[in-house]
Amino acid sequence: MASLIPVLPVSAEQAEVSEDEPLAKALNYVKVAEEAKNHPKYKEGHICDNCMFFKPDQNNGCALFNNRRVEKGGWCLSWAAKPQ
Numbered sequence: 001m002a003s004l005i006p007v008l009p010v011s012a013e014q015a016e017v018s019e020d021e022p023l024a025k026a027l028n029y030v031k032v033a034e035e036a037k038n039h040p041k042y043k044e045g046h047i048c049d050n051c052m053f054f055k056p057d058q059n060n061g062c063a064l065f066n067n068r069r070v071e072k073g074g075w076c077l078s079w080a081a082k083p084q
């Protein structure tokens with residue numbers, strides 16, 4: 001008998017991080033870094049793309065979000081400089 005459970009096109013690990021989910025809210029993740037400009041930890045120029053947790057070779061994933069995709073130009077309060 002065929003399964004009635006729909007097959008999702010992407011796994012949960014690959015799904016994009018939403019600003020509305022609990023961990024994203026806890027870390028103040030925003031898809032556009034400038035939206036966090038009033039946050040005490042935000043500094044201009046800090047974006048996911050230059051954060052040590054960003055994985056451009058893994059579908060633009062973030063290690064803190066189980067390698068799920070985040071915006072290159074996003075930001076969260078766990079931003080840490082990528083080692084040079």
Ligand code: SF4
Nearest residue numbers: 048051053062076079
């Ligand atoms: S930890 Fe870094 S890559 Fe992940 S959401 Fe925060 S700023 Fe972006």
